[in-house]
Amino acid sequence: MKDIRLIEIGEELHSDNIRRAALVRERLAASGTIMINIMASPGAGKTTLLAETIRALGAEIRIGVVEADLDSQVDAQAIARYGVPVVQMHTGGFCHVDAFMMEKTLEAVNLDALDILFLENVGNLICPAQSDTGAHHDVALLSVPEGDDKPLKYPVIFKKCGVLVLTKTDYLAVSDFDRAALRGRISVLNPGMQIFELSARTGEGMEGWLDWVRSVRP
Amino acid sequence: MKDIRLIEIGEELHSDNIRRAALVRERLAASGTIMINIMASPGAGKTTLLAETIRALGAEIRIGVVEADLDSQVDAQAIARYGVPVVQMHTGGFCHVDAFMMEKTLEAVNLDALDILFLENVGNLICPAQSDTGAHHDVALLSVPEGDDKPLKYPVIFKKCGVLVLTKTDYLAVSDFDRAALRGRISVLNPGMQIFELSARTGEGMEGWLDWVRSVRP
Numbered sequence: 001m002k003d004i005r006l007i008e009i010g011e012e013l014h015s016d017n018i019r020r021a022a023l024v025r026e027r028l029a030a031s032g033t034i035m036i037n038i039m040a041s042p043g044a045g046k047t048t049l050l051a052e053t054i055r056a057l058g059a060e061i062r063i064g065v066v067e068a069d070l071d072s073q074v075d076a077q078a079i080a081r082y083g084v085p086v087v088q089m090h091t092g093g094f095c096h097v098d099a100f101m102m103e104k105t106l107e108a109v110n111l112d113a114l115d116i117l118f119l120e121n122v123g124n125l126i127c128p129a130q131s132d133t134g135a136h137h138d139v140a141l142l143s144v145p146e147g148d149d150k151p152l153k154y155p156v157i158f159k160k161c162g163v164l165v166l167t168k169t170d171y172l173a174v175s176d177f178d179r180a181a182l183r184g185r186i187s188v189l190n191p192g193m194q195i196f197e198l199s200a201r202t203g204e205g206m207e208g209w210l211d212w213v214r215s216v217r218p
Numbered sequence: 219m220k221d222i223r224l225i226e227i228g229e230e231l232h233s234d235n236i237r238r239a240a241l242v243r244e245r246l247a248a249s250g251t252i253m254i255n256i257m258a259s260p261g262a263g264k265t266t267l268l269a270e271t272i273r274a275l276g277a278e279i280r281i282g283v284v285e286a287d288l289d290s291q292v293d294a295q296a297i298a299r300y301g302v303p304v305v306q307m308h309t310g311g312f313c314h315v316d317a318f319m320m321e322k323t324l325e326a327v328n329l330d331a332l333d334i335l336f337l338e339n340v341g342n343l344i345c346p347a348q349s350d351t352g353a354h355h356d357v358a359l360l361s362v363p364e365g366d367d368k369p370l371k372y373p374v375i376f377k378k379c380g381v382l383v384l385t386k387t388d389y390l391a392v393s394d395f396d397r398a399a400l401r402g403r404i405s406v407l408n409p410g411m412q413i414f415e416l417s418a419r420t421g422e423g424m425e426g427w428l429d430w431v432r433s434v435r436p
Contacts (some may be wrong), residue, residue: 008373016292039363041259041260041261041341041343042364042366042368042371042372043259043361043363043365043368044342058369064408069331069371070344070371070372070373070374071373072370072373074367075371076375080254093348093374095342095344122344123259123343123344123371123372124313124342124343124344124345125259125260125341125342126288126311126313126340126342126345127313127342127345130311138388138389141262143363144363145258145261145361145362145389146260146363148260149292150260150261152290152292153260153287153288153290153292153341154260154288154290154341155288155290156288156311159237161413165331168363170392171363171389171392172393173392174389174391176387187236188314188388201406203341
C-alpha cells in the first residue's frame with residue numbers, strides 16, 4: 001500500500017501529562033483512595049455497570065464517581081440516584097480525560113470520604129488510551145453488540161488496560177459474537193489481561209467483577 | 219458546578235483544513251465523483267452497511283471505498299470481497315480522518331472509475347465530527363444497542379451530519395431503545411436531519427437508505 005500517511009502518536013500527547021498524573025496519584029494516596037478509570041465506546045454500558053456496582057457494593061465500600069462528558073449531565077444524574085457523590089466534568093468538546101483535567105476535577109471531590117473513585121471517561125475507544133489520568137487501574141469495557149474484532153482495530157486501549165469487561169452478554173443469544181475469538185485476540189495483545197463477562201442489566205456474571213473491585217479497594 | 223475546566227475546540231482543529239478540504243472537493247469534482255463520509259462509534263455497523271450497500275447497488279453505481287483505521291485491514295478485507303476498489307488508510311493512531319489524510323489517500327484512488335466514494339471513518343463518535351474531510355455528505359450511524367441518549371452526549375456529530383442511519387434495528391426486540399425519544403432529540407439538535415432505520419443484517423429498512431444513495435449519485 002503506497003501513499004498512506006502514518007502518524008506516530010506517543011503514549012503521552014502532552015509533555016507534562018506524566019508529571020500531572022503523578023500529582024493526581026499523590027493526592028489520591030494522601031487520602032488512601034484508589035482510582036479506577038473506565039474506558040469504552042459510546043453505549044458500551046459504562047454507566048449501567050457503575051450503577052449496578054454501586055448498588056451491590058455501596059454498603060461496604062465508600063464509592064465516588066467522576067462523570068466525564070462533552071456535554072449534558074445524563075450520566076451524572078443516573079449515578080446520583082444511587083446516593084453516592086458524583087461530579088460531572090464537562091470536557092468542552094475534548095475527546096478524553098487527561099491528568100490536568102483530573103487534577104482540576106479532584107478539587108471538587110472530597111477524597112477523604114472515598115475508598116474508590118471511579119472515573120467514567122468520555123465514550124471513545126481511541127483517545128482515552130493515550131493519556132494517563134492518574135488512575136491506579138485502567139479498565140476497558142467492550143459490549144457484545146460492538147463485535148469481537150475490536151481488539152484488532154483499536155489495539156492501544158486493549159494493550160493499556162489491565163482489565164477487560166465484556167458487557168451486555170444478554171445480547172449473545174442474538175449476536176454472532178465469538179467469545180473464543182475475542183479471548184484469542186486478547187491473549188496475543190495483552191496476555192495478562194483479566195477478563196470478566198457480564199450483563200449489568202440481568203446481573204449475570206456480576207460477581208466476578210464485584211470481587212475484583214473488592215480486591216483492589218484500599 | 220465549580221472547578222470544571224471547559225476547553226472550547228473550534229470546528230477546525232487544523233488551520234489549513236478548510237483549504238485542504240476544498241482541494242479534495244476540487245479533485246472529486248474533476249472526475250465527477252461524490253464522496254460520502256460515514257461516521258459512528260466502533261461496532262455501530264459501518265462496514266456491514268457498506269457491504270450490503272455495495273451488494274445492492276454495485277451493478278448500477280460504480281462504488282469505491284476508503285477504509286480508515288488505526289491499524290489492521292479487517293474492514294478493507296471485508297469490503298474487498300464485494301469486488302469494489304478499496305484502499306486501506308492507516309492513521310497510525312490518529313483518531314479521525316482530516317482533509318490532509320484524504321488528499322494523500324486520493325492519490326491511491328482511481329477517481330475516474332467511481333461515481334461514489336465512501337469513506338469509512340475511524341470508529342469514533344467525537345473527533346471525526348471536528349474535521350471536514352472534503353466529503354459532500356456526512357452520514358452518522360447510531361446502533362440500537364448504543365442507546366437513544368447518544369445525541370445528548372455527543373451533540374457535535376449529530377448536528378454536523380445531514381443523514382442519520384439507525385442501525386441494528388433487529389436488536390430493538392431485546393433492547394429498551396426508544397425511537398421516539400431519539401427522534402425528539404434529533405428534532406431539537408438538527409431538525410433537517412434525514413433519518414433511516416434499518417438492519418443491514420436482516421435487510422429490513424434498507425430500501426430507504428439505498429434510495430438516498432441513488433438520489434445523491436452524480
